[in-house]
Amino acid sequence: MNFRKLSKTLKAAAAVWALCAASAFADTTIEFIQWWEPEMPAGALRGIMDDFEAKNPGIKVTLVSGPYATTRDQIVVGAASGTLSDVVGLDGAWVNGLSKQGAIASMDELMEKANYDKSQIADIVKVDGKSVMFPLASFVYPVFVNMDIAAAAGVETMPSTRSEFAEAAKKMTDASKNQYGWVLPLSLQSPSGIQNDVMSWVWSSGASMMKDGKPDLENEAVVGTLEYIEKLNKDGVISPGIFAKKEQDKVEEFVNGRVGMMVDTLAHVNLIRERNPKLNFSISALPAADGYTGKRGMPYASWGIGISEGSAHKEEAWKLVEFLMSPEVNGRLVSIANAFPGNVHAKPDFVTSDPIFAEAFKIYQSGYPANEFVGLPVAEELMRNMNVELQKMFDGGQSAKDAAANTQKAWLAKF
Amino acid sequence: MNRSITALAPAPPKAGKKGRLSYKTLRKLVPYLYVTPATLLLVLLMLFPMAMVLRYSLMDGAIMKRDAAFAGLQNYITIFQNPVFWQSLYQTLYFTIMSVVFHFVLGLAFALLLNTNRVNPTIRSILRVLFILPWLFTAVIIAIIWRLLLDPNGVVNSVLMTLHIINFKVEWFSSTSTAIHALTFANIWAGYPLFMVSLLAGLQGISKELYEAAGIDGANELQKFWYITIPQLMPIIISISLLDFIWTMQVFPLVWMTTGGGPIYATEMLSTFTYKLAFAQYEFSLASASAIVILIISMSVTYFYIKHQQRR
Numbered sequence: 001m002n003f004r005k006l007s008k009t010l011k012a013a014a015a016v017w018a019l020c021a022a023s024a025f026a027d028t029t030i031e032f033i034q035w036w037e038p039e040m041p042a043g044a045l046r047g048i049m050d051d052f053e054a055k056n057p058g059i060k061v062t063l064v065s066g067p068y069a070t071t072r073d074q075i076v077v078g079a080a081s082g083t084l085s086d087v088v089g090l091d092g093a094w095v096n097g098l099s100k101q102g103a104i105a106s107m108d109e110l111m112e113k114a115n116y117d118k119s120q121i122a123d124i125v126k127v128d129g130k131s132v133m134f135p136l137a138s139f140v141y142p143v144f145v146n147m148d149i150a151a152a153a154g155v156e157t158m159p160s161t162r163s164e165f166a167e168a169a170k171k172m173t174d175a176s177k178n179q180y181g182w183v184l185p186l187s188l189q190s191p192s193g194i195q196n197d198v199m200s201w202v203w204s205s206g207a208s209m210m211k212d213g214k215p216d217l218e219n220e221a222v223v224g225t226l227e228y229i230e231k232l233n234k235d236g237v238i239s240p241g242i243f244a245k246k247e248q249d250k251v252e253e254f255v256n257g258r259v260g261m262m263v264d265t266l267a268h269v270n271l272i273r274e275r276n277p278k279l280n281f282s283i284s285a286l287p288a289a290d291g292y293t294g295k296r297g298m299p300y301a302s303w304g305i306g307i308s309e310g311s312a313h314k315e316e317a318w319k320l321v322e323f324l325m326s327p328e329v330n331g332r333l334v335s336i337a338n339a340f341p342g343n344v345h346a347k348p349d350f351v352t353s354d355p356i357f358a359e360a361f362k363i364y365q366s367g368y369p370a371n372e373f374v375g376l377p378v379a380e381e382l383m384r385n386m387n388v389e390l391q392k393m394f395d396g397g398q399s400a401k402d403a404a405a406n407t408q409k410a411w412l413a414k415f
Numbered sequence: 416m417n418r419s420i421t422a423l424a425p426a427p428p429k430a431g432k433k434g435r436l437s438y439k440t441l442r443k444l445v446p447y448l449y450v451t452p453a454t455l456l457l458v459l460l461m462l463f464p465m466a467m468v469l470r471y472s473l474m475d476g477a478i479m480k481r482d483a484a485f486a487g488l489q490n491y492i493t494i495f496q497n498p499v500f501w502q503s504l505y506q507t508l509y510f511t512i513m514s515v516v517f518h519f520v521l522g523l524a525f526a527l528l529l530n531t532n533r534v535n536p537t538i539r540s541i542l543r544v545l546f547i548l549p550w551l552f553t554a555v556i557i558a559i560i561w562r563l564l565l566d567p568n569g570v571v572n573s574v575l576m577t578l579h580i581i582n583f584k585v586e587w588f589s590s591t592s593t594a595i596h597a598l599t600f601a602n603i604w605a606g607y608p609l610f611m612v613s614l615l616a617g618l619q620g621i622s623k624e625l626y627e628a629a630g631i632d633g634a635n636e637l638q639k640f641w642y643i644t645i646p647q648l649m650p651i652i653i654s655i656s657l658l659d660f661i662w663t664m665q666v667f668p669l670v671w672m673t674t675g676g677g678p679i680y681a682t683e684m685l686s687t688f689t690y691k692l693a694f695a696q697y698e699f700s701l702a703s704a705s706a707i708v709i710l711i712i713s714m715s716v717t718y719f720y721i722k723h724q725q726r727r
Contacts, residue, residue, distance in 0.1 A: 076697070080479070097697050101479050178568045188674070189674070189677075240584055241567045241588070241589045243588075243677050244562070244588035244677070381695045384691070387677075388680070395591060395679065
């Protein structure tokens, strides 16, 4: 290659590099950390991001995805080191800690600046009066019933009260066949069973575990619920191995037809169908205390969204939040995820096409979403504290009343 | 050696230039330049994080508070006053000591089996693959395998009930009386191949003449094992035992994925205790103090390891 040719090649390379560099610097790239991408069909979330980028030239989105637990650890470490992504996928259980740490920003100012209509948001999670999280998609937790086991056991109607549930669970239990009425996961590794499978019984009866922003665990409703669950265990209707069981074990036992009933998220409907296409199951609202006629609280978990306080691109981050919360995009996202929307105007398509989701939507509309752990300080640790006390109760070391009192003591120390 | 240093060292500086190092000084610096990259990496990746953790352990609300203040030894006092910490320490020591002892016993037994000529070579090759299998699995796979095997409806209970050894379903990981033993058993299964491979290499290195001489002197098999095999293997046994002690003491994934430290606190180890302080309670200062305690215990064992290596 002669010198002139080499010089031309170098000049061309430099021009291409300069062009690329210029376009790269012209774009603002924002990071979006969440655990949702692996839980959605491949490419679904990226497709939504591509649409966002097409509508917002100059903004690029980098997805930082991982499983739930890994993402949580990454967010905690990112918050501590000041390297948190611009847009953050949030669980209600983390919000208080992250907000107190100054890691997630208040979105009030951004909403005001954009003249955002707050009334379209189904719920805004606030800490110390600041709006820090929007639930983007909500997964409710009804009772799943194996209809074949129920029919074989002579259970004809879906249990609506605690007595009916206990009766149905007894009928469905046949220990000689490794078949049980209910499954309760209380592993300490992931103590969310306390929220989804234990305290949900309190909320479904319209009761509360809080009073004036403080724990109120010694009230009749909470103690009554613990006594009820303890009785179910003594009656032998709960699948054995409670203390080491995790949520996935619970679903696995239901899928394999080893338990008649479980409290679980609607997000698992497709998973259950994939794992066992022949499983004949249905859903119903969580049973309430006998004689309760009021509205029922329905436990839920959310894919929440917020903005990092340390973000250098808060406005661009807000644009992404606004885009994801818009009726059309929110409807599309929750339709893919089989969740209920965060925007009141969004219309997911599955509620008309699938009888299970149609039933779930009916239950959802007749009650109210309830999850008192959202926004509490060190929510996961609170669940773990209660988990330990419940394990002691099941182990025969203390009564339900003592379990409630000891949990109350442990919780008060955290508030 | 001298020739290579001379070759690598820069040429003698020209006379009369001010501010430049002399040739003699440069030659003295050469060895230090060689170790500089490794030293830098050691400082950045090991000493710096350790110093940070030590610093956090002496602060009040490290990471979580912007104005975290110096708290002296308060965090250490707090964790020492926590009964769960002492329970974790006791359980960690039980788990570690039992694991190391049984890793050694099983490892030695399998190594002897694989080293003997009395077993058919084909069978020995098959056993060699089978025995090393647990070492190939990651902690996640090991946790899943043992969770399934020890499930109340799992294979272990089924076999034991069929053989009429037990007459009810034991909740191995769910019962406060069996969880720590079940967990230790799973760890023993997962870790013996390290001993097996190391001891097998040691056995193959023992001179056959020693055994022949002992045979001529009338020693039986047990005496040969006790007076030749064990002393010959002793350096390997000590080295691997100390390393295994340090590694087992820090085991986290297996404990976390099988029991999460429960039921109640029955399988809480120092590693899970520390993890919960950091990532569930966001008490990074207390977690750092707990981590420093683990470091001190590990370092005390490391001291014996280094002493042993120096003696060799």
